[in-house]
Amino acid sequence: MSPSPRASRRTVGITEVARHAGVSPGTVSNVLNRPERVAEATRRKVEAAIAELDYVRNSSGSSLRSGRSGSVGLLVLDVTNPFFTEVARGVEDEAAESGLAVVLLNSAEQRERQRRNLRLLAEQRAAGTVVMPVDDDLSDLVWLSRQGTPWVALDRGDVSEEVGCSVSVDNHAGGLAAGRHLIGLGHERITFLTGPFTIEQVRQRHRGLLDACAEADLDPDETVRVVQQPQLNAAQGERAVDAVLAGGPRQRPQAVFCANDQLALGLMKGLGQRGVRVPEDISIVGYDNVDFADLVHPGLTSVAQPKYELGRSAMRLLGSELDDPGHRHERVWFTPELVVRGSTAARRT
Amino acid sequence: MSPSPRASRRTVGITEVARHAGVSPGTVSNVLNRPERVAEATRRKVEAAIAELDYVRNSSGSSLRSGRSGSVGLLVLDVTNPFFTEVARGVEDEAAESGLAVVLLNSAEQRERQRRNLRLLAEQRAAGTVVMPVDDDLSDLVWLSRQGTPWVALDRGDVSEEVGCSVSVDNHAGGLAAGRHLIGLGHERITFLTGPFTIEQVRQRHRGLLDACAEADLDPDETVRVVQQPQLNAAQGERAVDAVLAGGPRQRPQAVFCANDQLALGLMKGLGQRGVRVPEDISIVGYDNVDFADLVHPGLTSVAQPKYELGRSAMRLLGSELDDPGHRHERVWFTPELVVRGSTAARRT
DNA sequence: GATGATTATTGACACGTTTCAATCCGGGTG
């Protein structure tokens, strides 16, 4: 990257480098891609020429010829969500070790944008992609496979090995852990604050909570009430406060399990404005353990997902699919972990 | 994207589409790129063939031939920071309107990674890029220009029009607004909690604060104390609490202006653990107005940057540079706005 | 119906790289 005197000369190609080094284009290509095959002396000549001319390879040419590009996609549900950014770090680190570049794409929770992005990956002949699908309909992903671009699904348990690889966290176990924790603290009226049940993860977390009740010989129907909001964000959590408190102090839940930290944080804010104290009056558990969970007061008890590891192992899986032609699809499960902070406490009556 | 019966046939190219439609490859290319030049009837035939064969264009081929690719980069300082994700939304929306794809790259605040990513963009012959430079050294960006890839710097005021376009927020005005607010509330001992002064933005915010003092006939040296941490994150904010409170209640600041919301939130947590009340004992102002600023209790008063608009106008600038060959570099400034919440209150003595 | 003016379409080439069979070279072996 040293200042080149020949700024006028556009298109410094492999051929010009070759001429400059007194060597054939093929050799330059070898220096670039399989340096071990070329003799020490010529390699040095070529490298000198590359530096001299400030040559940078044209990846269009190379991936056109070789049929594959050296970058992988990471198609994320929502760049705004801190959960995904941690995952991204994991993917990037692992990809870097394989010499692959990561391009991050955002579907913003919209099916149509996911579609557009998958198409883009196909057009670019991406080596592969890690993807968090917007919903259960995987047909566009199947299409992508047929186009020759392999993928690994992230955070979706319901991908069969027939279709593709997947990495996910056991949402049922997460709901179970949250439920056990609350029940262990003596709570018997628990509200599940959630988004749409069309989201698979949400259903699993709910089921985990119900099973925790059954385990403790509590009737799930009497113990758990569901408050449903259209989206999983903080504003909706705040708005839900009336529905959560409905029925007056007698009926009011002793604890709320939120499908999401954002919901939980919004709810906590709403409760604070109503003068309801956490955890004295109501215990709260969130899900995801975002960084901010530790910054609010009281700290938010939350079910933590191994975000970084999730991304890392998804990319690892993709890598192995790329290397090994006789690859069989795999399914990797992670177990979430409850992080207890100040927002949950024993029932007081 | 309809299920294709001919999954075996790899490499469905423009030529095969042409044959299938009984037309020449050039015509297919025209249908794809300048549909207006081709007659209605033939266009329909070609489109039918495309659908039938499930053809997807190979962008390597196209950008190899045309010398430019249809995607722009967005090189971000840290994907983890919510500030940047908002910016990203703005960039994406604007790019979508120009039919450009955005690839998001992350330099993770590391000069070396920034360098690698810029190189990647050059290799891909990206149409252009929006970049938030990691530091004042713009030489790698100059190199990128020489390679023929234009860029727009974001959030850096110190880019001269000689070198490139830039979009930034007036950090001095932000510091000034924060200072005026605190001084207006009667505070006369103010701590500036910050990261390294090597960051241009931080210096400007500091200077704004000092100028607010001068304006109010307060001696800046006596009024403002600086507490400096190695990084601008929440953990550092929490760790700074001792330094901030040093000197006992007499010397203790009446207000703290933090260079960053993360620092502010960390500090608030630390203060809460020490039993110091916000805003009764100490007022706090943050910077960036991240979403979470509204979720903590009390809400964090913060200097808001027009994040989305920032990204959007950077991309707009880049777009105009791409379209207009006789383009002159431009410098766009935004003004930040103070959002007052519960963390600041009038001095009590 | 011939002519010229438009509009549609065609063909062939070039973009920069990788690949692979063919060639070259130097040295060890019989």
Next chain:
DNA sequence: CACCCGGATTGAAACGTGTCAATAATCATC
């Protein structure tokens, strides 16, 4: 000295697309 072997290098042929001058088709005009 002829032979061969293996490693280093070469040359030419693709890869899939866009471009553009050249040709073909269409149409309006006289």
